[in-house]
Amino acid sequence: MADVQLLVLGGGPGGYAAAFRAADLGLNVLIVEGRDTLGGVCLNEGCIPSKALLHVAKIIREAKQAEHYGVVFQPPKIDIKKLINSKDQIVGNLTGGLGGLASRRKVKVVHEKGVFIGPNTLQAGNDVFTFEHAIIAVGSRTVALANWPTHKRIWDSTRALEMPEVPENLAIVGAGIIGLEMATIYSALGSKVTLVELSKDLLPMVDKEAVKILRQQLSNFGCEFLLGTSVDQVTPSDTGVSLAFSDGHSRDYDVVISSVGRRSNADGIDCDAAGIHRNQQDIITIDDQCRTSVPNIFAIGDVTGMPMLAHRATHQGKVAAEVICGHKVQMNTSLIPSVAYTDPELAWIGLNLEEAKEQGYQPKTTSFPWLASGRNLASGGHDGLTKIVYCTESHRILGGTIIGMNAGELLAELTLAIEMCATLEDLALVVHAHPTLSETLAFAAERALGTLTDL
Known part of the structure; x- marks a missing residue:
């Protein structure tokens, strides 16, 4: 007899979702989590803390923009300690809530680092547990740049969200989603931000027209971009960090944030002991039911x-839990929404124009500019865009990009439309409330159909 029917290694968003779903379906479940709390990187040092600070950044900017309406506020006085305490309180409330959910579901939680010692056994601290099934959900960590020194003035994204100070001059190496969100936060708090990116294009996987709008707005906030640039040398001191760039020039900064991506934590759980296949980047191979090369072990x-x-x-966690419980389910979608919670927000889903061509469609794009949106302008919004990729033969919606306030929320309608194989006509004939930002989706569809009256 195994100690548990299901052992979930990792208590982040995927891990606790899998554990709770399996418990609801009647399994005896154990979570092994190395942190003192559930929630993983997302809740403890990623998604939620960053959104709390981004909300403060938005308040600061909106207060300044209110001058346009004749409402003038005094320059903000920022109490960093109180700001961080508020952020930590939000995290504490949510992690505490997860602990309560686990307890009410009778899901046991062991706060120890876990490693496999066989296909049905795992060691957690001084204890060894046997299991019928396991789900690996140990997440990822920030990538450490080769030859970079460890120093108090060189931060990763986790340290940046702890906010030891608001530096006067800040360099962010890596202008991906995390780097752009950090730039949004720190520029609002008063830092002069320089974004250094190896790629010649900002967010090359995203619609160029939308990215141009984002770059312009961040530039308006005082952010500088060094694209197609690498850092050749890093020299820290007690007062700052000197960066030597690939074009031959050097600059001094008070603090540097390294934000060049994340890598899988699968290298730290001894996959080999269980016979689990992973590639050279420590990515675990799974099928569409999240099953690994070992039939009773899943990964998410x-x-x-x-x-x-x-x-x-x-x-993925819910799929894995239901498969283990005998349900005939699979992860049968490639539609995973992406959102950069910058100012303005940038969100995208589905195929871009080039990808649609590669898949054999005859695609085209249609768009609606937010400078023609009454709700956007009345709400103090600036330039923005709703763009849809569609098939010219069937009018089926294939993908889209939205940039503007609340773009991440608006993306849900577009995601559902693609999942349901909706057409431009379907989107255009839905009566949207006016004035709203959501009607820009219908307007973009109407523009392609030749029925738009708002341009």
Whole structure:
């Protein structure tokens, strides 16, 4: 007899979702989590803390923008200690809530680092547990740049969210989603931000027109971009960090944030002892039911590769739990929404124009500019865009990008439309409330159909 029917290794968004779903379906479940709390990187040092600070950044900017309406506020006085305490309180409330959910479901939680010692056994601290099934959900960690020194003035994204100070001059190396969100936060708090990116294009996988709008707005906030640039040398001191760039020039900064991506944690759980296959990047191979090369062991979330997003892990976790319980389910979608919670927000889903061509469609794009949106302008919004990729033959919606306030929320309608194989006509004939930002989706569809009256 095994100690537990299901052992979940990792208590992040995917891990606790899998554990709770399995418990609801009647299994005896154990979570092994190395942290003192559930929630993983997302809740403890990623998604939730960053969104709390981004909310403060938005308040600061909106207060300044209110001058346009004749409402003038005094320059903000920022109490960093109180700001961090508020953020930590939000995290504490949520992690405490997860602990309560686990307790009410009778899911046992062991707060120890776990490693496999066989296909049915795992060691956690001084204890060894046997299991019938296991789900690996150990997530990812920040990538450490080769030859970079460890120093108090060189932060990773976790340290940046702890906010030891608001530096006057800040360099962010890596202008991906995390780097752009950090730039949004720190520029609002008063830092002069320089974003250094190896790629010649900012967010090359995203619609260029939308990215141009984001870059312009961040530039308006005082952010500088060094694209197609690498850092050749890093020289820290007690007062700052000197960066030597690939173009030959050097600059001094008070603090440097390294934000060049994340890598799987599968290298730390001894997959080989259980016979679990992984590639050279420590990505665990799974099928569409999240099963690994070992039939009774499943893997979900960041350890299974891109995109490394919490909502993907959550859905995978539910699939894995239901498969273990005998349900005939699988992860049968490639539609994983992506959102950069910058100012303005940038969100995208589905195929871009080039990808649609590669898949054999005859695609085209249609869009609606937010400078023609009454709700956007009345709400103090700036430039924005709703763009849809569609098939010219069937009018089926294939993908889309939205940039503007609340773009992440608006993306849900577009995601559902693609999942349901909706057409431009379907989207255009839905009566949207006016004035709203959501009607820009219908307007974009109407523009392609030739029925738009708002341009």
